[in-house]
Amino acid sequence: MEKILEVKGILKIYPNGVIANKDVSVDIEKNTIHAIVGENGAGKTTLMKVIFGITQPQEGEVFYKGEKINLKSPHDAIEIGIGMVHQHLMLAPDLTTAENMVLGIEPLRGKIFLNIDKAFEVTKKVSQDYGFDIPIDKKIKDLPIGIRQRVEILKALFRNAELLILDEPTTFLTPQEIDVLFNTLKDLKNHGKTIIFISHKLKEVKQIADRITVMSDAKIVTTKEASELTEHDIAYLMVGRDISFERISPPEKMGKPLLSVQNISYINDENVKLLNNVSFDIRESEILGLAGVEGNGQSELIKIITGLLKASEGNIYIKGESIKGLSPRVIREMGIAHIPEDRMGYGVADKTSLEENFIVDRYYKSPFSKIFRLIWKYITNHSRKLIEQFKILTLSSKTTVSSLSGGNIQKVVVARELSSEHEILIAAQPTRGIDVGSEEHVHNLLKNTRDAGKAIFLISADLDEILKLSTRIIVIYNGEIVAEFTDVPKISGKYLGPYMLGVKKQEAAVG
Amino acid sequence: MDKFILKYFNLIRTIIAVAIGITISVFIIYVMSETPGLTLRTFLLGPFLSKSRVANIIESASPVIFCGLAIAVAFQAEQFNIGAEGALFIGATVGTAFAVSTHLPIFIHIPLTLLVAGIVGACWSFIPGILKAKWEASELISSLMLNYVAYFLGLYLINYHFRDKGAGYLVSYKLPETAWLNQFIGGTRIHWGIILSLTFAFLVYYFLYHTTLGYEIRTTGFNLRFAKFGGINVFKIIILSQVISGFIAGLGGMTEVMGIHRRFNWQLSPGYGWDGIVVAIIGRNHPLLIIVASLFLSYLSIGGQVLNLLTDIPSEIIVVIQSIIILLITAEAFLSQWKYRITVREAAKKEVAYEPTS
Ligand SMILES: Nc1ncnc2c1ncn2[C@@H]1O[C@H](COP(=O)(O)OP(=O)(O)OP(=O)(O)O)[C@@H](O)[C@H]1O
Ligand SMILES: [Mg+2]
Numbered sequence: 001m002e003k004i005l006e007v008k009g010i011l012k013i014y015p016n017g018v019i020a021n022k023d024v025s026v027d028i029e030k031n032t033i034h035a036i037v038g039e040n041g042a043g044k045t046t047l048m049k050v051i052f053g054i055t056q057p058q059e060g061e062v063f064y065k066g067e068k069i070n071l072k073s074p075h076d077a078i079e080i081g082i083g084m085v086h087q088h089l090m091l092a093p094d095l096t097t098a099e100n101m102v103l104g105i106e107p108l109r110g111k112i113f114l115n116i117d118k119a120f121e122v123t124k125k126v127s128q129d130y131g132f133d134i135p136i137d138k139k140i141k142d143l144p145i146g147i148r149q150r151v152e153i154l155k156a157l158f159r160n161a162e163l164l165i166l167d168e169p170t171t172f173l174t175p176q177e178i179d180v181l182f183n184t185l186k187d188l189k190n191h192g193k194t195i196i197f198i199s200h201k202l203k204e205v206k207q208i209a210d211r212i213t214v215m216s217d218a219k220i221v222t223t224k225e226a227s228e229l230t231e232h233d234i235a236y237l238m239v240g241r242d243i244s245f246e247r248i249s250p251p252e253k254m255g256k257p258l259l260s261v262q263n264i265s266y267i268n269d270e271n272v273k274l275l276n277n278v279s280f281d282i283r284e285s286e287i288l289g290l291a292g293v294e295g296n297g298q299s300e301l302i303k304i305i306t307g308l309l310k311a312s313e314g315n316i317y318i319k320g321e322s323i324k325g326l327s328p329r330v331i332r333e334m335g336i337a338h339i340p341e342d343r344m345g346y347g348v349a350d351k352t353s354l355e356e357n358f359i360v361d362r363y364y365k366s367p368f369s370k371i372f373r374l375i376w377k378y379i380t381n382h383s384r385k386l387i388e389q390f391k392i393l394t395l396s397s398k399t400t401v402s403s404l405s406g407g408n409i410q411k412v413v414v415a416r417e418l419s420s421e422h423e424i425l426i427a428a429q430p431t432r433g434i435d436v437g438s439e440e441h442v443h444n445l446l447k448n449t450r451d452a453g454k455a456i457f458l459i460s461a462d463l464d465e466i467l468k469l470s471t472r473i474i475v476i477y478n479g480e481i482v483a484e485f486t487d488v489p490k491i492s493g494k495y496l497g498p499y500m501l502g503v504k505k506q507e508a509a510v511g
Numbered sequence: 512m513d514k515f516i517l518k519y520f521n522l523i524r525t526i527i528a529v530a531i532g533i534t535i536s537v538f539i540i541y542v543m544s545e546t547p548g549l550t551l552r553t554f555l556l557g558p559f560l561s562k563s564r565v566a567n568i569i570e571s572a573s574p575v576i577f578c579g580l581a582i583a584v585a586f587q588a589e590q591f592n593i594g595a596e597g598a599l600f601i602g603a604t605v606g607t608a609f610a611v612s613t614h615l616p617i618f619i620h621i622p623l624t625l626l627v628a629g630i631v632g633a634c635w636s637f638i639p640g641i642l643k644a645k646w647e648a649s650e651l652i653s654s655l656m657l658n659y660v661a662y663f664l665g666l667y668l669i670n671y672h673f674r675d676k677g678a679g680y681l682v683s684y685k686l687p688e689t690a691w692l693n694q695f696i697g698g699t700r701i702h703w704g705i706i707l708s709l710t711f712a713f714l715v716y717y718f719l720y721h722t723t724l725g726y727e728i729r730t731t732g733f734n735l736r737f738a739k740f741g742g743i744n745v746f747k748i749i750i751l752s753q754v755i756s757g758f759i760a761g762l763g764g765m766t767e768v769m770g771i772h773r774r775f776n777w778q779l780s781p782g783y784g785w786d787g788i789v790v791a792i793i794g795r796n797h798p799l800l801i802i803v804a805s806l807f808l809s810y811l812s813i814g815g816q817v818l819n820l821l822t823d824i825p826s827e828i829i830v831v832i833q834s835i836i837i838l839l840i841t842a843e844a845f846l847s848q849w850k851y852r853i854t855v856r857e858a859a860k861k862e863v864a865y866e867p868t869s
Pocket of ligand 2: 044045046087167405407
């Protein structure tokens with residue numbers, strides 16, 4: 001087999017002293033889909049950044065098509081035919097989709113000005129070619145994260161790279177979009193392209209990869225043909241123990257409703273109805289799963305429940321009390337905790353320490369502060385406990401969040417919310433981007449939370465997660481609840497699909 | 512050694528930036544001056560050569576410290592309110608008006624006058640604050656514009672209503688002695704306002720890093736959406752951070768009037784607010800570093816003045832140094848490679864992949 005990329009003996013140490021890659025060597029064969037898996041913080045993204053020229057290693061060499069390369073910037077990488085989709089999306093927030101699409105290779109009018117019509121045209125064409133629907137003239141910052149990820153993928157595909165690196169490209173995609181993407185990737189492979197693919201979803205890895213490299217603790221554990229490994233094997237190689245993918249047992253008994261959503265409708269600034277008469281209850285010791293293709297009103301629903309957005313109609317009750325007009329703070333105090341879907345946007349302030357991130361919902365309470373004085377000693381201890389309990393990989397509790405790996409940032413959010421005093425947990429994509437080992441850990445925590453008599457509203461793009469955890473499932477399509485399933489053990493993902501796509505609808509589906 | 516460098520990297524970086532700035536100006540002086548040796552000595556050592564000049568450094572640092580703190584509080588909340596100059600001016604004019612038209616015992620007159628100036632400054636900065644919070648109007652622009660409004664409004668107040676016609680030039684009436692801040696070191700004009708500015712620096716430091724409101728301000732600055740999500744009332748914080756900023760600037764302006772001239776005599780806007788921006792940047796919005804930065808800036812400008820008096824070099828040279836230093840300090844990349852190499856050396860020495868803290 002011909003090798004398109006050879007990486008030899010990479011040592012990468014970050015400015016803060018973290019060794020992220022150590023003696024990393026791997027060969028990527030031409031015309032294959034090569035998956036890289038590993039725990040959060042194992043160094044996958046770092047390795048990709050080295051290959052793509054974003055960061056330079058202290059030691060080691062990279063050969064591309066047999067020639068030694070020395071990339072100084074991503075620009076150099078693009079030049080020689082390497083493309084990359086980043087884990088934390090790298091689009092210009094103030095530019096439109098089309099402008100981002102042609103960034104750096106703009107079609108010009110009169111040699112100076114951007115030919116915007118042409119940009120629109122190519123964007124539209126690319127989006128049709130690859131079957132990803134995106135609005136072409138909206139600013140990136142106004143788009144939900146799922147769509148931003150589509151744009152980023154299209155942007156990389158559009159550049160027609162020989163070697164395409166995809167760092168967790170599916171985290172924000174729906175199952176249907178993932179299928180579309182995988183078909184595209186297989187297609188590219190058939191046309192002689194090579195793909196490096198990173199994901200924490202082992203099912204996806206098995207489904208698409210020809211070869212698999214497992215990383216752990218900054219080093220390569222092994223590289224094998226995908227056919228030699230099962231999902232369980234991979235998980236075992238990654239975390240060194242067996243991982244359970246079984247559904248959790250249903251709760252012994254459920255209590256009274258804690259959260260009651262009644263006839264919520266929401267019409268946005270552009271007069272589009274994004275939620276239409278949504279109603280449901282969640283009871284003590286119940287996990288209600290919300291299945292649906294992303295962008296069908298879930299984000300708005302979550303924001304309305306947590307007080308970040310005002311409903312146009314309807315009302316929400318927490319333990320029988322209306323939350324109309326109440327601030328996010330008061331709503332939290334009534335017993336809501338919230339793992340947000342957009343972790344970098346809402347979940348953390350990444351320019352400051354873990355400590356300051358852990359206290360955002362509790363700094364004003366005793367013993368975190370007395371009267372108006374912050375008790376740093378207590379806060380530091382508290383943070384250290386959370387870091388230990390949630391196995392967050394960090395130098396210290398004073399480390400800046402932005403220097404953590406993606407999955408570890410997610411753990412910071414989960415740790416804070418699960419440790420807050422709450423009776424209702426809104427968990428939006430709680431395990432997005434975290435490795436199988438930690439995912440199991442979070443799932444167990446959710447189960448414990450449930451068994452402690454709390455109500456959980458689980459919103460996830462990952463159907464397996466919904467099916468694994470939920471006591472009851474509702475399906476949202478186009479802002480409406482279109483189906484409800486109480487007998488979860490009997491149903492499968494395939495069964496939910498038509499409802500999620502709006503092909504099928506239960507009459508009187510309101511719970 | 513490496514460990515030491517890493518620990519104090521930012522400080523060392525600042526010192527190197529300062530050194531480079533001074534080196535370049537030394538070079539310029541050499542090229543331009545007929546008597547480079549003398550000029551250099553005057554410039555670098557001149558400010559230390561007499562008691563009154565050293566005192567001068569300290570005196571003129573005081574209002575800059577106030578303004579630096581004012582700017583830092585707003586900047587920490589990511590509110591680019593650069594209205595310290597206006598708040599200072601309007602605070603000082605109204606404060607003066609208040610002081611000359613009241614008769615009170617000293618222990619009430621002083622604090623009350625300061626309070627009035629502070630509150631007027633606060634009200635002034637409330638305007639860009641509310642415009643931003645309610646209508647998302649850029650506080651940068653509105654505070655800039657308001658600086659001019661404050662200037663003309665303040666002058667009007669002094670020149671038309673509180674002008675001392677006997678003085679022969681455009682100044683306000685003299686403040687009653689009950690509103691004077693005592694100059695307590697003989698032969699200098701060092702007054703209680705300086706002690707007050709240092710006290711304020713410590714207070715603001717404590718406020719920002721050790722109180723809940725300070726946390727709210729900084730968190731809003733780090734990520735507004737995160738702050739909202741966590742339940743912080745960002746509407747309040749956007750306004751409050753600017754109001755506090757205006758309060759400090761207004762009060763700072765008044766100490767200058769009460770401590771040095773004992774009457775309002777600024778016919779031009781004094782520029783402390785602009786220097787405040789400079790020291791906030793050099794001090795990276797940290798109250799304690801702002802003290803150092805203000806003293807340094809003040810040293811430079813006294814050096815410039817001495818230069819002007821005694822040599823053939825214009826005082827504008829200090830603007831050159833200032834600009835170079837600011838450029839170097841704000842350029843994130845400056846010396847980062849150096850730091851990086853040291854870190855790598857340290858990490859390689861340890862040779863252990865790090866472990867989570869326990
Ligand atoms: N910019 C940075 N500065 C300092 N340390 C960093 C930086 N980026 C990553 N690290 C550290 O390097 C290690 C490897 O991070 P990396 O992002 O490569 O992990 P990853 O395998 O991609 O993890 P994940 O699955 O969570 O995305 C982590 O411990 C992380 O804390
Ligand atoms: Mg990563």
